[in-house]
Amino acid sequence: SYPIDVAAIREDFPILDRKVGGDFTVPGEGENDDLPLVYLDNAATSQTPRQVVDAIVDYYYGYNSNVHRGIHHLSQEASVAYENAHDRVAEFVNADGREEIVFTKNTTEAINLVAYAWGLEELGPGDTVVLTEMEHHASLVTWQQIAKKTGASVEYIRVDDEGRLDMEHAKELIDDSVKMVSVVHVSNTLGTINPVAELADMAHEVGAYIFVDGAQSVPTRPVDVKDIDADFFAFSGHKMLGPTGIGVLYGKEEILEDTSPYLYGGEMIRRVTYEESTWEDLPWKFEAGTPVIEQGIALHAAIDYLDDIGMENVQKHEELLAEYAYDRLDEFDDIEIYGPPGDDRGGLVAFNLDGVHAHDLSSILNDHAVAVRAGDHCTQPLHDKLGAAASTRASFYIYNTYEEIDKLVDAVDDARQLFA
Numbered sequence: 001s002y003p004i005d006v007a008a009i010r011e012d013f014p015i016l017d018r019k020v021g022g023d024f025t026v027p028g029e030g031e032n033d034d035l036p037l038v039y040l041d042n043a044a045t046s047q048t049p050r051q052v053v054d055a056i057v058d059y060y061y062g063y064n065s066n067v068h069r070g071i072h073h074l075s076q077e078a079s080v081a082y083e084n085a086h087d088r089v090a091e092f093v094n095a096d097g098r099e100e101i102v103f104t105k106n107t108t109e110a111i112n113l114v115a116y117a118w119g120l121e122e123l124g125p126g127d128t129v130v131l132t133e134m135e136h137h138a139s140l141v142t143w144q145q146i147a148k149k150t151g152a153s154v155e156y157i158r159v160d161d162e163g164r165l166d167m168e169h170a171k172e173l174i175d176d177s178v179k180m181v182s183v184v185h186v187s188n189t190l191g192t193i194n195p196v197a198e199l200a201d202m203a204h205e206v207g208a209y210i211f212v213d214g215a216q217s218v219p220t221r222p223v224d225v226k227d228i229d230a231d232f233f234a235f236s237g238h239k240m241l242g243p244t245g246i247g248v249l250y251g252k253e254e255i256l257e258d259t260s261p262y263l264y265g266g267e268m269i270r271r272v273t274y275e276e277s278t279w280e281d282l283p284w285k286f287e288a289g290t291p292v293i294e295q296g297i298a299l300h301a302a303i304d305y306l307d308d309i310g311m312e313n314v315q316k317h318e319e320l321l322a323e324y325a326y327d328r329l330d331e332f333d334d335i336e337i338y339g340p341p342g343d344d345r346g347g348l349v350a351f352n353l354d355g356v357h358a359h360d361l362s363s364i365l366n367d368h369a370v371a372v373r374a375g376d377h378c379t380q381p382l383h384d385k386l387g388a389a390a391s392t393r394a395s396f397y398i399y400n401t402y403e404e405i406d407k408l409v410d411a412v413d414d415a416r417q418l419f420a
C-alpha cells in the first residue's frame with residue numbers, strides 16, 4: 001500500500017500510457033516490444049501532469065503578455081499571475097515573500113547567479129569555499145572556477161564509505177577563512193540526505209554563508225529554508241512536475257538587497273541615464289529581460305498539485321520505494337549499490353552490475369521499457385572516488401510503484417543472463 005493514491009495520480013500523466021521498448025526476444029515468448037513505459041529517471045527530470053499543461057495552455061490562450069504591468073488588460077493579468085507565482089513558491093519553501101524568490105532558468109543558473117553576483121565581488125586570496133565530495137557539477141564546477149578567478153581556494157568535505165558526510169572533517173574545514181559553504185541537500189547519486197541545518201550553524205559560527213542545492217530535496221520532501229537557516233537555496237521546476245526553463249534562487253532578503261545584479265538590461269532597472277543606472281526592487285533586480293512567465297505560472301500549478309498530495313506523503317512514498325528498490329537490488333552479490341542503506345536515503349538508487357558497463361545495462365533496461373540514467377550524473381569526481389566510471393541510477397516519484405521496481409530488477413536479471 002502507498003501513502004498516496006498512485007493509481008489516481010497516474011491518470012494525470014498521459015505519458016505513462018506510452019508503450020516503448022526495443023526489439024528483443026524473450027525466451028519462449030519470441031519478439032517483444034511495445035511494452036508499457038517504466039519511467040524511473042525522475043532525478044533527471046520528472047513527468048508533467050495535465051494540470052500543469054492546462055495552466056500553460058490557459059496562459060497562452062487567455063492572457064499571454066509581457067509583464068511588469070504594461071498598460072493593458074492582458075499585461076495586468078499576466079503580471080499578477082507572474083508575481084503570484086513568486087508568492088506561491090515563497091510559501092512552498094517558507095521564504096518571507098517574493099522579495100526572496102528569484103526565478104532563473106534552472107538550479108545551475110541560480111548557483112551561477114550567486115557565484116558571479118556575490119562570489120566574484122566578495123571572494124579573494126586567503127578566502128575558502130567549502131564544498132563536499134558529492135557535489136553536482138552545477139555547484140562544484142561553478143565554485144571551483146569562481147575560486148580560480150578570485151584566488152580563493154576550495155576544500156571538499158569528505159564522504160565516508162557509506163556515502164555520508166564526515167562531519168568531523170567538516171568541523172576541521174569550516175574555519176575563519178571560509179566565506180561560503182555550498183552543499184547538496186539530497187545527493188543525486190548517493191541518495192544521501194545531508195545535515196544542512198547543522199552545516200548552516202557551522203558556517204554561521206565562522207561568519208560564512210551557506211548555499212543549499214535543493215534540486216533533489218524540494219521536489220521530494222517538505223523544505224523550510226528558515227528552519228535550515230540557509231542564506232541561499234536553489235531548485236528546478238522540471239524536477240517537481242513543472243516545465244523546463246525555470247529554476248528558483250531563494251536568498252535572504254538582506255543579503256540579496258546588498259548584492260548587485262550581474263545580468264543587466266530591461267525590467268531590472270528603475271532609472272537609466274547615459275551616465276548611470278539604478279535597480280528595481282527585489283526580486284526583479286535579478287530578473288533581467290523578459291522573464292520565464294509561462295514557466296512561473298506552470299510552476300505555480302505544479303506546486304498546487306504537490307501540495308494537494310502533501311509533501312510529507314510524497315517523502316513517505318519516496319522512502320518506501322527507495323527502501324524497496326535498495327532491498328531488492330541488495331539481494332544480489334554481483335550488484336554494488338552506492339550510498340547509505342535503503343532506510344536512510346532519498347528516492348533514488350545508483351548501482352553497478354559486476355562485469356556490465358552501466359551504459360550496456362541501461363540499454364538492456366531500455367529494451368525492457370525501463371528508463372533509468374546511466375553515466376556520471378554530473379558527479380564525475382564522486383565517481384572517481386567510488387572507483388566507478390559510471391553508474392546506473394533508478395529514481396522514483398509519486399507515480400511509481402513496487403511493480404515497476406520489480407520490472408527493473410527482472411530486467412537487470414535479464415542483463416545478467418545476457419552478459420554471463
Ligand SMILES: Cc1ncc(COP(=O)(O)O)c(CN[C@@H]2CONC2=O)c1O
Binds near residue numbers: 109138139188
Ligand atoms: C543535486 C543537483 N544539483 C543541481 C542539478 C542541476 O539542475 P538543473 O539541470 O535543473 O540546473 C541537478 C540536476 N540533476 C541532474 C540532471 O540530470 N540528472 C541529474 O541527476 C541535481 O541533481
